[in-house]
Amino acid sequence: LNAISMATEKASWLGYISPYHYLNLTAKNGVLELNLITCFGASIVTAILLWISFKRYLSRDIVG
Secondary structure: OHHHHHHOOOOHHHHHHOHHHHOOEEEEOOEEEEOHHHHHHHHHHHHHHHHHHHHHHHOOOOOO
């Protein structure tokens, strides 16, 4: 999705649903490195969404 979003201006919105849009991979000295700040941010957002969904699951009557 990220490659398609970078190809045309009309499809640029597709980049927002691609993880590669947020996790900028950079090549330094021929070695591919991960941007740790955005990786940490994505991990925090994932943890928060999992916590919210778990709390919502517990509030349902199907638990027990």
